[in-house]
Amino acid sequence: MNHRQVEAFQAVMETGSVTKAGKVLYISQPAVSRLISDLESNVGFKLFFRRKGRLEPTVEGRRLFETVEHAFLGLRKIEQTATAIKSLRTGELRIITMPGVATMLLPPILTRYCKQYPDISLEVENRPRLQVMDWLNSQQYDFGIANLPLEVDDVRVHSTVAMDLVCVLPVGHRLAKKTLIKASDFEGESFVSYSPNTGTRMYIDQYFQQAKVNRKLKMEFRNTHEIYPMVAAGFGLSILLPFHKYIELGYNLVFRPLENAIKTELALLIPEKREPSMATKRFFEIYHEFMAEHESNQFI
Incomplete structure (x- = not known):
């Protein structure tokens, strides 16, 4: 130089x-x-x-x-x-994501990231899916993590991970003996659900409408981590994003795949007018390595 x-x-x-x-x-x-x-x-x-x-x-x-x-x-x-x-001995990483990702998926990934790059400072903001996209559009964050579809301009998808929603049951429930859960199995069952204004709830409602199945809505919550203890306590069954693959929950729960699986995509999102920093690119690499390692760890 x-x-x-x-x-x-x-x-x-x-x-x-x-x-x-x-x-x-x-x-x-x-x-x-x-x-x-x-x-x-x-x-x-x-x-x-x-x-x-x-x-x-x-x-x-x-x-x-x-x-x-x-x-x-x-x-x-x-x-x-x-x-x-x-060498990433200086810099910062500003992340905005959904609450479930922030509390259940990010902790083990950030632990791995910080071991490799301890001098990078971190800021994590959690907001509902649409707010993640809106706030990312403001250029205040390096990247976001949220379910598709993408619903704002000036934000682009960097990469995606396909996910199948899973049935969550309390230990000892009669359906826990089954290896595959059908939509008809939910007929008349109490159900702990995502809130009506969430994107995942829309897919679940369509799933039951197409199967002409009536479930008993017992409780509604916005976030995945709020539903786990309610299912474990016996308030009902649920269909959730498979965050249990990535972190030890500490609840007595059983997870089963759905027949005609409900599919979604979890996306890494970046502002359209910003090129990913080196710190961001390193995070993306560690993120995808982690997700690939846990792909088969789904049903227990």
């Missing part, structure tokens, strides 16, 4: 254009591009990306520029910052 490379980077950041930066520095556009390319090679990460023909700084590029602006710190400080960013 040398002063001319940093000078070119600063000029591109301030002008928003390689051509304009060349005019400021009195050098050609190709010369500016070469300096930026050399600087990216030195620091080990991309500083810019193109979106719809425009040159936009990456998250890492913005962070490096914060140090460049304080030029009195010198090139040594810039090199130290670049090294810390590359």
